[in-house]
Amino acid sequence: VQRSHVKTLLLLLVTAHLLVGLARIPHAVFGKRAAEAARYEQVGRVRYLLDTKYHQGWQEVEWLLQNTPANSVILWRGEYKGSFELAADLVFPRLLYEASRVQPGITTIYDRPVATRVLVGLGNDLDLVSR
Amino acid sequence: LALFGLVAHLLLGLGGSVSPLWLPTCMVAGVVASLLQQRAAVQPGPARLWVLGLAITVTLLVALAMVLDVTRIPPHDWDAVAAWSVKAKHLVANPSLSQPFFQDPGVWNHSRDYPLLQPLCLASSQALWGEGGGRLLFVVLYLLMVCTVGLAVRAAGAGRDAACVAAAALGLTPILVDPTSGGFTSGYADAFLATAVVGAAAGLLLRDRWLLAAGTILMVLLKPEGLIYGGLVLCVPWLRDQRRLLLPAVVAFVLAAGLWLPIQLELQHARVTSPGWVIWPGLVGCGAVMVLSQRLVKPSQRPAWLLVSMMVCGAVVFLLLVKLLATGLGQQQGSLTAYFQDLSRMFDRLPRFPQILWGAVSYLFSVRKVGLLFAVLMALAILHKRLGPWPSPALGLLLILAAPCLLMPYLLSTEENLAHHMRSSMGRLLIHWLGAGWLLAGLGIGQTLAQAEPQEHPHHQAGGEP
Numbered sequence: 001v002q003r004s005h006v007k008t009l010l011l012l013l014v015t016a017h018l019l020v021g022l023a024r025i026p027h028a029v030f031g032k033r034a035a036e037a038a039r040y041e042q043v044g045r046v047r048y049l050l051d052t053k054y055h056q057g058w059q060e061v062e063w064l065l066q067n068t069p070a071n072s073v074i075l076w077r078g079e080y081k082g083s084f085e086l087a088a089d090l091v092f093p094r095l096l097y098e099a100s101r102v103q104p105g106i107t108t109i110y111d112r113p114v115a116t117r118v119l120v121g122l123g124n125d126l127d128l129v130s131r
Numbered sequence: 132l133a134l135f136g137l138v139a140h141l142l143l144g145l146g147g148s149v150s151p152l153w154l155p156t157c158m159v160a161g162v163v164a165s166l167l168q169q170r171a172a173v174q175p176g177p178a179r180l181w182v183l184g185l186a187i188t189v190t191l192l193v194a195l196a197m198v199l200d201v202t203r204i205p206p207h208d209w210d211a212v213a214a215w216s217v218k219a220k221h222l223v224a225n226p227s228l229s230q231p232f233f234q235d236p237g238v239w240n241h242s243r244d245y246p247l248l249q250p251l252c253l254a255s256s257q258a259l260w261g262e263g264g265g266r267l268l269f270v271v272l273y274l275l276m277v278c279t280v281g282l283a284v285r286a287a288g289a290g291r292d293a294a295c296v297a298a299a300a301l302g303l304t305p306i307l308v309d310p311t312s313g314g315f316t317s318g319y320a321d322a323f324l325a326t327a328v329v330g331a332a333a334g335l336l337l338r339d340r341w342l343l344a345a346g347t348i349l350m351v352l353l354k355p356e357g358l359i360y361g362g363l364v365l366c367v368p369w370l371r372d373q374r375r376l377l378l379p380a381v382v383a384f385v386l387a388a389g390l391w392l393p394i395q396l397e398l399q400h401a402r403v404t405s406p407g408w409v410i411w412p413g414l415v416g417c418g419a420v421m422v423l424s425q426r427l428v429k430p431s432q433r434p435a436w437l438l439v440s441m442m443v444c445g446a447v448v449f450l451l452l453v454k455l456l457a458t459g460l461g462q463q464q465g466s467l468t469a470y471f472q473d474l475s476r477m478f479d480r481l482p483r484f485p486q487i488l489w490g491a492v493s494y495l496f497s498v499r500k501v502g503l504l505f506a507v508l509m510a511l512a513i514l515h516k517r518l519g520p521w522p523s524p525a526l527g528l529l530l531i532l533a534a535p536c537l538l539m540p541y542l543l544s545t546e547e548n549l550a551h552h553m554r555s556s557m558g559r560l561l562i563h564w565l566g567a568g569w570l571l572a573g574l575g576i577g578q579t580l581a582q583a584e585p586q587e588h589p590h591h592q593a594g595g596e597p
Contacts, residue, residue, distance in 0.1 A: 006514045007579045013510060014296060014576060017503035021303025022189065029193055033200045033310045040204045048207060076239065085209075088239050089217040093224065095231060096239035110231050 049086050050126070057083040057126030060119065061090045064128070068094060073109045075099040075131065076119040084121030104131075133345035133383075134161055135255075136248045136352040140390040143247070148227035151255035161345075168341065179292055186295035190277050190302045194270050197308075197316050201266035206318020208311070214242040215250060215318055222247075222254035233398060243398045244466060246391055248352035249320040269322070273315040276326040277302040280569050283333035287523070289577025297573025304565055306500045306558055313559035321559045324353045324360075329566030331364045335376065335525040336570060343368075343376055344383035351387035355466045356536070358388060360563065362449055363532045367525050369425050370442070377425060381418040389414050417452065470543040477542045483549060487541045490553040500558050504568050511575040519582070522574030526567060533564050 040048045046065070050058040064074060070093055076084065077099040088096050097109060099118055107114055120127040135157035139149045206216055218240075221232045231238050257265025281298030285291055301307070307314055313321040327349030334343025347364055350357035361384045368376035392410045480487075495505040508530075515521050537560055546552040 006510075006517045007582065010507065010510050010514070010518075010575065010579050013503050013507045014300060014572075017300050017507070018296070018303060020498060020502055021300070021305070024303075024305060024309075025189070025192060025196075028305065028309050029196045030199075033196055033316075036207075036310055037200060037203050040207060045205070045207070049212060080239075085213040085241055088241060089212045089220070092217060092220050098237045098239065101237040 046090055049090065050083055055083045055086075055124050057087075057122075060126040060128045061087060064091050064094070064115065064117075064119065068115045069113060070094065071112050072115050073097045073112045074115045074117075074119050075102065076121065078121035078127075079123050080121055082121060082123040083126050084119070087119060087121075087126065132158070132161070132248075132252065133348040133352075135252070136348055137386060137390060139248070139251050140352065140387075140394060143228050144390055144394055146227075146229065148225070148229075149222075149251060149255065151226065151258035154252060154255035155259070164341070182292050182295045186281070186299040186302075189299050190274070193302055193308050194274055197270045197273060198267065200310065200316050201269055202263040205262070205266065206316065208317040208319065210312070211318025214245055215320060216253070217241070218245075218247065218250035219253040219257065222250055223257050226251075226254060226258070228394070228397070240398075242466065244355065244395050244468075245320075246352050246354060246357065247394070248349070249323050269315050269318070272323055272326050273302075273307070276322070276329050276566050279326070279329050279333055280566055280573065283329075283336055283570055284573035284577065287336055287574060287577075289522070289574045290580055292580055293573050293577030296576055297569045300502070300504070300572070301566055301569040304502050304504070304569075305498075306562055307565065312555075313562050319559065320354050321562045324350060324357055325563045325566050327353055327357070328360060328563050329570065331380075332526055332529055332567035332570050334380075335364070335367055335529060336523050336574075338373070338376060340376060340379040344379045347380050347383040348387040351384065352391055356560075356563075358467070359536065360533070361387070362452075363536070364529065365421060366445070366532055367529050369421060370528065371525060372425065373525075374422075374425065378422055381422055385414045385418045469545060470540060474543070476545070477539075480542045480544075484538075484542070486549065487538055487553070490541075490550075490557060491537050494557050494561055501561060501565060504565060504572060507572045507575070508568055511572065515575070518575065518578050522578055523571055526571040526574075529567060530564060530571065533567075536560065536563075 043051065046061050047058045050056060050061060068074065068091075073095045074091060074097065076087070076096045078084070094115075095109075095112070096119065097114075102109065102114075114131075116131060117128040118131055120129055135154050138153055138157060142149050142153075206212065221230065228234065232240055252268055253265060255265075256268045259265070260267070277298050280301050281294045284297045285294035307322060307325075310316060313319050315322040327346050329346070330342050330349060331346025334340065334346055343364070347361050350361045350364070365377065365380050365384055368374075368380060389411050392414075396410075494500060511518070511522075521527060537557065540556070540560065541549060541553060544552055
């Protein structure tokens with residue numbers, strides 16, 4: 001292999017990388033972002049994350065947001081993997097507290113009111129049950 | 132950013148709160164310190180105007196897309212929501228660990244053991260500049276990484292054309308700039324960690340102690356695997372007999388790990404049986420052994436077989452040390468613990484090694500993920516004898532040492548669905564090394580261009596370590 005061929009190969013690879021990157025800018029860098037942002041704004045954060053082919057639970061989170069004060073503590077139990085993993089962010093500034101660690105009749109934790117319903121992780125879905 | 136990390140973790144460790152003003156204060160201090168630092172003059176010749184213009188245009192174009200994104204909507208990829216942004220939200224409201232979210236094991240806190248530097252940076256910038264304005268941090272990190280690669284390639288004498296090409300090539304890498312898991316605007320800490328790796332790699336390339344120390348500190352404070360990467364970075368000056376670099380890197384690693392690990396234990400307090408202070412003697416002892424052993428053994432003067440034996444022994448000791456950190460202090464959960472709890476799992480997984488290796492190779496050469504970086508590096512590795520001397524042994528060694536980091540998680544993982552595990556995480560593991568890869572590729576491109584047009588770059592026939 002001639003030295004000039006080596007250089008040509010290297011420069012071709014770099015040029016191809018740059019061309020692929022440039023070609024992707026309109027669609028992948030701008031287009032996909034704009035589409036995602038539009039959908040996010042249309043359906044809202046909760047439905048964007050928890051009304052998908054793989055994960056559900058948006059109704060339960062919306063119920064908690066509408067029916068519990070912002071400083072409340074929400075008890076939870078069940079499977080933590082799946083939809084529940086996103087709940088702490090979605091219900092912020094409310095706190096999620098492990099139900100098995102508290103007395104059954106408790107009404108406040110850290111001077112925060114405890115929500116009347118318990119959030120249950122069901123893997124790829126969520127449920128709300130009475131305490 | 133590294134200084135902010137140290138200050139913030141010192142304050143958190145002392146039970147205090149981190150005022151958001153520390154972030155701009157530390158950044159100004161960093162800029163002033165870098166201006167005061169004397170650097171060797173580099174005259175690599177002018178860049179072609181169209182190359183410079185192309186590099187600046189594409190970088191700014193991508194940055195503009197990111198600005199439009201982060202100021203419009205918050206990060207919405209899985210780990211960003213589950214593990215990263217929620218911590219930042221709590222730290223905006225109260226920039227200390229003295230709150231139930233961090234202190235009470237009953238309160239749900241995903242990945243309690245994850246380092247806090249990114250949430251701290253995001254919380255501080257959001258407290259100062261608002262929610263959307265604060266998220267511009269991700270765009271600043273993108274520009275920082277791209278510029279560091281370009282400036283480091285130029286400072287290494289590889290030529291301004293090569294510097295522009297390397298910077299633009301990194302700045303166009305699909306997995307970094309797409310709105311996908313691990314990309315700069317995804318809200319994950321992987322791109323920030325990649326920026327830290329670039330800092331450390333540039334420090335090794337330019338023999339710049341401050342850059343190396345800053346990169347090492349950032350790695351440890353950004354992600355659990357950053358602790359392992361920091362250890363790998365220390366191995367490079369150790370193996371290459373670079374005492375001037377080893378000591379500051381060791382000091383940086385010990386400082387960062389010494390500040391972070393006790394906090395990590397505190398965050399996992401309900402599951403930990405040993406107090407955090409036991410970390411310090413261990414870290415200082417390991418650091419001292421590393422520095423002293425280099426002085427006694429002098430790797431460059433030993434035969435290859437002894438060096439290889441030492442590297443194998445070092446790798447075993449390193450694995451055992453990480454296992455000790457991950458499980459020996461009583462943790463029952465945590466990301467490192469999950470991998471290192473049972474090292475024998477590695478042997479059970481060996482029959483699946485070909486599947487893991489094939490998965491890694493297919494990611495390395497996936498144009499839709501990383502472009503053609505590894506094709507360029509492979510061409511450089513195969514053909515370097517025809518191009519001239521290897522442009523940077525230190526960077527080459529760092530990337531070789533990093534290779535097991537792509538494979539080990541899948542040998543040690545508890546996840547049975549290996550294909551799913553690799554699909555969801557291998558791209559992100561690869562992100563960490565993309566900047567370092569383009570640094571090395573940039574030097575190779577510089578060599579090629581210098582040989583192609585010697586009359587235009589009479590002072591620099593080949594880029595490389597100064």
